[in-house]
Amino acid sequence: MSDTPFPLHYEDSTIRGILRSVHTIAMVGASGNWVRPSNFAMKYLQGKGFRVIPVNPGSAGKQILGETCYGSMSEIPDQIDMIDVFRSSEAAAGIVDEVIPIAADKGIKVIWMQLGVRNDAAGARAEAAGLTVVMDRCPKIEYGRLFGELSWCGVNSGIISSKRRKIG
Amino acid sequence: MADDTKNEGPGKNTGPWEYGFETRTIHAGASPDPVTGARSTPIYQTTSYVFDDVDHASDLFNLQTFGFIYSRLTNPTVSVLEERIANLEDGRAAVCAASGHAAQFLAFFSLLSPGDEFIASKNLYGGSITQFGVSFERLGWHCNFVDPTDPENFRKALTPKCKAIFIEVLANPGGVIVDLEAVAAIAKDAGVPLIVDNTLATPYLCQPFHWGADLIVHSTTKFLSGHGTSMGGALVESGKFDWFQDGRFPTMTEPDPAYHGLTFAETFGDFGFTMKARAVGLRDFGPCMSPQNAFYTITGMETLHLRMERHIANAQAVAEFLDDHDAVSWVSYAGLPDNPYHDLAKKYLPNGAGSVFTCGLKGGYEAGIKLVESVNLFSHLANVGDTRSLILHPASTTHRQLSDEQRTAAGAENDVIRLSIGIETADDLIHDLDKALAAT
Numbered sequence: 001m002s003d004t005p006f007p008l009h010y011e012d013s014t015i016r017g018i019l020r021s022v023h024t025i026a027m028v029g030a031s032g033n034w035v036r037p038s039n040f041a042m043k044y045l046q047g048k049g050f051r052v053i054p055v056n057p058g059s060a061g062k063q064i065l066g067e068t069c070y071g072s073m074s075e076i077p078d079q080i081d082m083i084d085v086f087r088s089s090e091a092a093a094g095i096v097d098e099v100i101p102i103a104a105d106k107g108i109k110v111i112w113m114q115l116g117v118r119n120d121a122a123g124a125r126a127e128a129a130g131l132t133v134v135m136d137r138c139p140k141i142e143y144g145r146l147f148g149e150l151s152w153c154g155v156n157s158g159i160i161s162s163k164r165r166k167i168g
Numbered sequence: 169m170a171d172d173t174k175n176e177g178p179g180k181n182t183g184p185w186e187y188g189f190e191t192r193t194i195h196a197g198a199s200p201d202p203v204t205g206a207r208s209t210p211i212y213q214t215t216s217y218v219f220d221d222v223d224h225a226s227d228l229f230n231l232q233t234f235g236f237i238y239s240r241l242t243n244p245t246v247s248v249l250e251e252r253i254a255n256l257e258d259g260r261a262a263v264c265a266a267s268g269h270a271a272q273f274l275a276f277f278s279l280l281s282p283g284d285e286f287i288a289s290k291n292l293y294g295g296s297i298t299q300f301g302v303s304f305e306r307l308g309w310h311c312n313f314v315d316p317t318d319p320e321n322f323r324k325a326l327t328p329k330c331k332a333i334f335i336e337v338l339a340n341p342g343g344v345i346v347d348l349e350a351v352a353a354i355a356k357d358a359g360v361p362l363i364v365d366n367t368l369a370t371p372y373l374c375q376p377f378h379w380g381a382d383l384i385v386h387s388t389t390k391f392l393s394g395h396g397t398s399m400g401g402a403l404v405e406s407g408k409f410d411w412f413q414d415g416r417f418p419t420m421t422e423p424d425p426a427y428h429g430l431t432f433a434e435t436f437g438d439f440g441f442t443m444k445a446r447a448v449g450l451r452d453f454g455p456c457m458s459p460q461n462a463f464y465t466i467t468g469m470e471t472l473h474l475r476m477e478r479h480i481a482n483a484q485a486v487a488e489f490l491d492d493h494d495a496v497s498w499v500s501y502a503g504l505p506d507n508p509y510h511d512l513a514k515k516y517l518p519n520g521a522g523s524v525f526t527c528g529l530k531g532g533y534e535a536g537i538k539l540v541e542s543v544n545l546f547s548h549l550a551n552v553g554d555t556r557s558l559i560l561h562p563a564s565t566t567h568r569q570l571s572d573e574q575r576t577a578a579g580a581e582n583d584v585i586r587l588s589i590g591i592e593t594a595d596d597l598i599h600d601l602d603k604a605l606a607a608t
Contacts, residue, residue: 011184035428037435040232115437149234151197152242153446154250155261155439160187165199
């Protein structure tokens with residue numbers, strides 16, 4: 001990420017709003033291999049009540065963590081709130097271009113690019129199409145940070161509050 | 169001090185808000201207990217934590233979900249302290265350890281392989297010089313010590329095997345203040361992390377990440393805990409170092425065989441380094457902080473800002489008194505206007521140049537021994553950063569294991585007295601030293 005032009009900043013309220021409003025996530029690049037981050041991020045999000053639908057042409061038709069994997073986003077029969085991009089920054093461009101024409105029909109409101117994935121041009125196209133864009137963040141890590149679990153391993157959540165924290 | 173001028177006026181404070189340092193010393197990391205509502209941080213005096221089922225246990229052991237397993241790795245009381253330190257340093261994450269030395273071990277173990285090198289300032293706490301120069305050498309980690317008063321010395325000492333640069337911004341006990349921004353620029357050019365021991369300055373006086381440091385280590389035993397009760401250390405990461413820039417940091421960027429091929433920098437991103445230090449360093453070597461010590465340290469830190477104000481004011485008063493005393497040949501305190509590090513202190517330590525400094529006695533080695541044995545209020549012991557004022561003659565104690573050459577390099581010659589000024593009545597401290605100096 002050394003070539004990134006400027007640091008990305010998202011308000012906690014924005015991220016919290018996304019994580020509270022989203023129910024169904026299509027994870028593009030989801031892996032059936034239990035040691036891959038996409039696999040255990042999917043499992044974690046499932047444990048927090050999200051439905052995660054895997055998308056990966058190499059595993060199309062197979063089951064990943066109890067969900068059928070699709071070869072492309074347009075093949076998913078259900079409504080989707082958010083796309084989680086578990087692919088390279090370069091591949092994110094094609095994914096965004098695939099999402100924009102189907103967003104209204106599928107109900108897609110958010111494109112979230114994983115930690116280490118950032119494509120400013122693609123992000124701008126998605127925003128221009130009315131989508132909310134998050135880049136270079138992990139929804140699992142952000143969920144853990146905002147709802148307290150990440151503090152258990154010494155991460156600075158940035159949260160100051162005299163209210164009891166609800167455990168995710 | 170936080171100023172309240174950022175308030176936008178009655179009824180207009182509706183936007184995002186950044187809490188001040190003082191508020192964060194008290195609140196960061198410590199929301200009320202989610203189950204009981206306990207307001208003070210409870211001491212979770214437990215070794216282990218139940219699993220929901222075998223699947224949950226397996227996810228925890230594989231670092232695939234967040235949670236507690238065993239207090240050698242994580243403990244709810246210790247994690248409050250970790251988050252608080254990370255927050256005050258404006259870092260991404262922290263991991264605590266049994267002592268400052270343990271934190272340093274975790275930092276270097278997570279960076280180096282046998283045959284690797286690093287560069288360190290030669291003006292360091294004597295224990296660090298021994299740790300780096302003798303014990304680390306036995307692990308195949310070679311330290312090149314350089315004079316930090318010219319930052320270019322770090323650049324000149326760079327080798328292809330160099331994996332880090334280490335400094336104390338406010339050096340113990342030489343009174344040297346290192347040009348942090350200049351050394352950070354050299355580290356950045358070289359593509360290696362700059363590690364700063366911020367123990368003597370504390371984040372109240374200096375925030376090394378704002379000047380380009382990548383990692384910070386602390387002995388929390390000193391000012392953070394503050395009361396001379398509790399051993400501890402911390403390693404903090406800024407989250408901004410690019411481990412993937414080249415192949416030089418395989419501990420971070422190559423699959424870890426002990427975790428099913430997990431790659432720390434990929435899976436944990438900007439808190440990957442402290443996760444590595446925790447999940448491998450703490451797991452395999454075991455120098456964890458106890459929850460009891462974490463509790464005392466958390467409690468102590470809640471008054472860090474108040475204590476440091478008084479430490480600084482007292483140190484300035486005592487330094488000025490000694491500077492005028494006939495039995496004293498020199499005082500090395502950057503708060504004095506004629507000190508060579510006065511300008512660097514104003515830049516990096518604008519609230520004050522700390523409360524640990526040295527002075528030289530005209531009577532040399534014998535006068536040093538006489539002074540430490542004649543004081544009544546100052547405690548003769550080997551620590552710094554206590555509420556109590558402390559005195560030490562390094563040449564006969566902490567630096568005794570070093571060669572004469574190393575002692576000179578570390579600013580611990582025979583005539584040197586080290587003082588850690590506490591938060592008692594300043595006049596009492598001056599009276600105590602004056603009376604004891606008369607006995608020399």
